[in-house]
Amino acid sequence: MIELLAATTSSLTSIPLGITQEGNWFLQNAWLIPLIPALSFVGILFFGKRLPRGGSELGIAALLAVFLLSICTGFAWMDHRDNFHGEEISQTIINGEHGEHGEHGEHGEHGEHGEHGEHGEHGEPSLAVVNTATWFVTGGVEFSVGTLVDGPAVMMLFVVTLVSLLVHIYSTDYVAGDRRFTHFFAFLSLFSASMLLLVISENTLQLLVSWELVGLCSFALIGHWWEEKDNSNAALKAFLTNRVGDMGLLIGVTILFFASGEMIPDSFGSFSIATTNTLASSGLLSHSTLLIAACCLMAAVMSKSGQFFLHTWLPDAMAGPTPVSALIHAATMVVAGVFMIARLYGVFFEGFSIGGSSINLMALVGGFTTLVGACLAFVQRDIKKVLAYSTISQLGYMVMALGVGAWTAAMFHLFTHAFFKACLFLGSGSVAHSVHSFDMKSDMGGLRKVMPQTYRTFIIGSIALAGLPPFAGFWSKDEILVGTGGWGIMGGTNGNGSYTFMLVMGMITAALTAAYMTRCVYLTFFGEFRGHGNPHESGPRITIPLWILAVLAVFAGFLNLPKGFQLVPESLQERFGHYVEPVAGYFPKISHATPSWSLAIISTIIVVAGISLAWNYYFVKVEKASKESGQSLTELPDGLTTRLTIARMGHTLLVNKYYLDHLYTGIITRAVKEPIAELTYRSNQEILDRTVDTVGRTAVRVGQLNYHKIDQKIVDGFVNASGRISSDSGEELRKIQSGKVQSYAAILFAAATILAGLLIVIV
Amino acid sequence: MLLNQFLILSAVLFSIGVYGVVTRRNGVMVLMSIELILNSVNINLVAFAAFREAIPGEVFALFVIAVAAAEVGVGLAMVLLLYRNRRNIDLARIDSMKG
Amino acid sequence: MILAFERPAIDWHAVAPEIVLLSVGVLITLLDILFLEKARPYMAALSGLGILATAIPLLTLGIDGTERVLFDGAYVVDNFSLVLKAIFLLAGYVVILLSTNYIVDGDYWESEYYGLLLASLMGMIMMASSRDLISIFVALELLSIPAYLMVAWRKRDPKSNEAGLKYYLMGVFASAVMLYGMSLLFGVSGTTVLSEIADSIEAGNGSSSVMTLGIVFVIAGFAFKVSAVPFHTWAPDVYEGAPTPVTAFLSVASKAAGFVALLALIFVGFYELSNIWEPLIWILAALSMTVGNLVALRQTNVVRLMAYSGVAQTGFMIAPLAVAGHSLTTGDQALSAIITYLAIYAAMNLGAFAVIITLARRTGSAEIDSFAGAFHFAPGLTVAMTIFLFSLAGIPPLGGWFAKFEVFRVLATSGEAWGYLLAVVAAINSVIALFYYANIARKMWAEEPSENDLKNVEITPSLVSALAICVLVTLLFGIFPQLVARFTEVSLLAFAT
């Protein structure tokens, strides 16, 4: 099948890419899915005002159609995954001088023999369906656009369309009566279109294009009420931080383009994801270029998915309407970064050499973000800010999972997280809708009696988020912890590497998550109602999506029951992993940790401990204190952290991470004087935010300096100066014209004699 | 051998004439100095013509004399005009146009 | 010893133009004496017709095309001299058109003016053909003396008076210096005919310092005539003082005459001694361009500005001479470049002066500020003036650019280092020049007129025809340069070798 050309210097071989062009109708033209919402965007933009329901019905119809389409694509993919034996496409490459990496050598041969024997335990190969068309040709390089439908793509299609549909329905009630109702729906469908385009994009260029379109829509939607200055500020900040990340993406894509160019004969390079991944995972691209490319792409992920030091825009993005926060800043857009890592996993796996090492940049960033997000979520007054920081923390979880090689666990967590986080956000939206404020401490409390539906869905969502069994959160978080390679009795053996440090961080965050969710539930739904006015339950168009999401939050977990789970027949285990994880040339060979009972139990115990600790503090002590003082308190006046020095020290230690980071940004913080709770919050907002603003302002000042000093004075000055010199010298020369005829005669004669003298002497 | 003396004489005359033109303030004096210069040229021409037995030199001198006459006529008319307008013929004073 | 005086064989056809012009001049003077007041109105028309009449023999000589040499080499009628005679006549005709009703106001005696003008023209035409020291000197004086009188034309106006006297004194002094040079030249070479001087130089006695002194003094004399720096000091005062048509005449015709003499001397006379006159001309060219332009920047009076612009343009015209000695071909190219520049410069400058005269009649002053807002009360004139100014500056598609282009071409291809240097100096100067030309144009276009009576300027038919000729010539040479290029393919060198 592969003719190994004899001894030519650049011998041409071909490597299987794990993609095919046949596949049933749905898989073939998945490009319809992004097209329909795009058309609806145009429709709403032009005819929205004249439609009876202000364009929202056009949006919902489009999303419904697309949701059905993606379900069909899902089923088509499942069938394709199980029984497809069509012909596989391979890419001819120059392999002479690069030489095979040591331990990957045998994998190479295996590939070549084409019978893909023991491709990991997931059975025979899953071939992604690719359908490309040439977009344009410039400078001998052919840019193509197309769709690549495989496991993760189908999963994401399902999640995005579902959540987007629910958010559409939800916002018909939430945003009703807004001045720019049509405008809102137009941008919602544009957002869905670009997100869907991103999900099924076949090459990195298309990924880049949709990546920035998604950024644009988030800019427009966050700044929906752009009358207030801080809304437009938040939108601007979101877009600029994304742009910073995009710079990384731009450079990463360029490096990958040209790196793959060296390998493919007579072409400058190729953008296609399948080729780049296959080349990377079969060790044909040099490790250093992959490392640089991975770091650049990592920058993009950190800005888009709100990882540690580029996350400041996400909490501010809560200024946008809540359905936007639910859709964009919980379920879809922020996950784009994680999806990009999953999509280009070959590059990251090789770049950060995830298999076999105990620490790498991605895992570290992920772990650190989970911890930081969790701590910050603790001290928020605004309910949406709590959920925003919890999103940051969960995203950190996913990135950490990818960092440790637990690919399926990360994708599964993404899948479940989308549901319960959207449910929580929409729940908080419905609460805020009735209370007309987001501030838990001053305007909420005791809403369980008044808003039963929202209360119950919120409870389900927070339990799922905390990760108590049998809810979805438990299964996905447990998978990740197992994936980190376990530690002693915790099991989770033969993972990709012994990431014990990540395991510890994961455990602590699980506890913290449980704690702050309990605090949030108590402050909003228990105790007495602190706000004014009379809150009431929201209408059906809000509660029904809440219930759908709550149900999904409960049952989504069963999709990926771990291997050894005897309660259920073998065929039902690991369904999610089986269908979603690609087994093909373009996916690296990752090893799957064996699930262990002991780890599951310990993690549940930790979560329960977290809940009980918070429960005891709030439901017992604060309840008693508020009964004694008669007004509903939100925290004990002389709380644990203020009394006990050790607790205060522990807390400041957590905060100190900031100082580490703080020192890293180089600006010394103000002296610590408010109670610890205020300090943590203000330290995050003030310092990090201000660094971003000061960077902006210094740029402006440098601009001013540059403009006034250099541009006007020196460069422009030089031009005017030359003008002035010529006119001044003109003035002097004018003086010799004295008007006296005899001086003229003298000049004439003097000149004649001098010239004569000169010429006689010299010539 | 004789030629150099003539050349020196004409050079001397020439320089005196030039000095006269440049320094004298009286219009008529300047005209006279110009005549001096022209005559020095004549001497030069005649001397060379004689030395080289070349007739054109003589003819040239004649032409110079004739033209000099015409020039002086015009020059005196100009100076007269100046006197009628300004009541003096001091060349240093006529500098209304300058720069 | 043959004493009988046998009549030298004169080729009447060759001297026909001179004769016709002489007779017209004499006729006018006679008419003036006989009919006094009655003849006044016809004087201008008659002299115009006279000039056109002299043009006829020129055409026949042109068609005939043979080179005629009279008085054994002293007086030559070849296509070089024919082209230049045509330029002189055309310029003379336009000057007459300019001065028809300019001279009338101020009730000076009009007819004499035309007599003097024709006499001066006669001198110029003679200069074009003269190839020997004596005839050059006589032609020079013949064209200068009437010019002195024309400059002092307005007897009662102190300025005209002062200008006249200055021009006279400087003119005579310069020609005296030139004469001294000529005498030395004669002394060394023994003959007055330029071709024979060239032979004697070739024969080897050209290297003496006396010869250098002679050459320098002769070139200095003519440098005065073409107002090259440092001999230009007379030009601004005389231009300002003299009546404007006379200034136009001086700036174009007498300058051209100066050039003709210079070309004849250098190309026919001492072409071999290029190591003497090339550096001299180089210095003159560089100085005139730079000084002319720089001082022009500061001028407020448009006539003085035209004087300095004239000085700068002279710098451009001399420039090719600075590399002419490099080789025979460069010599020819330099000659044709200079003549092209002369022809186009004549048209541009006369046109500009025509506009200045018309506007001065209305605004009464020659200050540049009085030109402000001309667009509003004299749009036609403004457009014409813009064409002339930008043509002087060398902007395509107007004539000036082709003239400058030829000069640049000669400098660039001369292959000598300081040829390139001069080209760079010329490039910088053309940018500086553009500044004051554009300044006037902008003042005319963009500013508000000072007083607000917007009545249009009444333009006499003769001025209109003068303007038309100049605009036509400038545009024609700009768009179809090969017209002028074909005419100026003349060469003096063929004669010299």
Added chain:
Amino acid sequence: MDNLLDSWGLTVATFSPLVGALVMFLIPKEKEYEHKIIALVTSLWVAFVGFMLLIWFDLDATEKLQYVVDKSWIDAIHSRYVVGLDGISLPLLLLTVLIVPLCIVYSWNHFPDPKNPKTFLILILVLETGMIGTFVAQDMVLFFVFFEVVLLPMFFMIAVWGGPNRKYASLKFFLYTLFGSALMLVSFLSLFFLTGAESFVFSEIADNVVAHTVSRTAQLWIFGGMFLGFGIKVPMFPFHTWLPDAHTEAPTVGSVILAAVLLKLGTYGFVRIAIPLLPDAAVEWAPWIGLLAVIGIIYGAFCCLAQTDMKRLIAFSSVAHMGFVMLGISTLTDFGINAAIMGMVAHGLITGMLFFLAGSMKERYHTLEIKRLGGLLVQAPKMGWILGFCAMASLGLPGLAGFWGEFPAILSAYNPANGLPVETFRTFMVIAALGTVLAAGYLLWLLQRSAFGTPKEEFAEDPNIYDTTKTEWIAWAPLLALILAIGIYPNLVFRATDAAVDASLTPCLTIDADKSTHEEIESAHCSEVYGLSDHGPDDHTASKG
């Protein structure tokens, strides 16, 4: 029809605006309506001719010069009237032919203050002739003449109809560009004389440069002259100071034409003359051009951040954009130069639109002080969103034309032609990528301060802030549609330029054969590539297809 167009097409396109101007010249000043009609009809006629040229253009032989007319013009100086159209100049010609009618429509009933529509429209038509001429000229002297012709009308437009400080700005613009073109002329001349070619036609000179190799130092000096000449026009970093003044003072239509087309003359000069004719010097100069381009990007961005006047900000933003175009050119790969031409077209459309908007806002607010603006979206929503759309296009949002100008330029900077220092170009790439972030910064900051927020009390109830009028819609709709169309399907431009650029680079610039797709790089005689058979003294050769 085909051969009529073939022989007369380009000459008609170039000179019919002049005819229109002459006709208008004869009509007295008062009849303003007739003037407007004639101007519009002439420009539409030229647009129609341009469109016909596009239709009959043989798209799969874009590298060959088509509609070639080759007559002798000035024999004395061996310059010939040679005009031709190939892939590189087609898009730019169409851009010109599109922009001018839109400008005439835009200024239909609001001419700038010294109301003189007759002369204003005549100047626009003369400008159009100059611009079209420059893009079709294939002879150096012809190119130089048209290059100068463009200068004069622009000078008068700024000088007569400009803002308060117009005297200084117009003269500076005129002198600066003239100085540049003087140097350019000197380099043209010396190239002509050194190679001893017998005519000024580009292909002729390109052959001779290849034939008897002009010494390297001479090539360097000549390229230096051209670099200065074109660099000033682009404008490149140190020579850009004329642009902001010219733009702030120029009337709206003036700065639209200046931004949309005149800036392209410089870059077009590089692509058409400098690089194909002097390949070795180009390789020598490329890193420096790259350096200046990148500095331009960052320097322009910083200056934008410091601006208080909107129009001046847009002017500096075009300095930054042209930086990207020059970066594309400096890579000397056909990938980079394609990006540069796309960048030119995109910048023309987008910045043209931005200046239209700035003009309309100046009409409404009578000031462009960003501090006093605000709440445009509240008072004039449609105009606000168009400003948003253009800001997004300008910062290079993918899916709009701007992106396809910047991204391929950055991509090509990663892998410049051989002989160029790869590391330096990769650092240029990173800096350029940083430039895109700064671009996003200043554009969105402008958008936020002028469009978002609530209108200042000074203009809160001002009736003068009306939304886009009909004439503005007619003028702007084609531009907006094109920006979106090129954004979604960039092949509209690349289809034409790809082969032409490849041809203009390959024969004269040695690209290592094995990498590039054209194995058979025979040392093609340049004139074949340019599709010009050796022209007899005066015969007219129609070498189509």
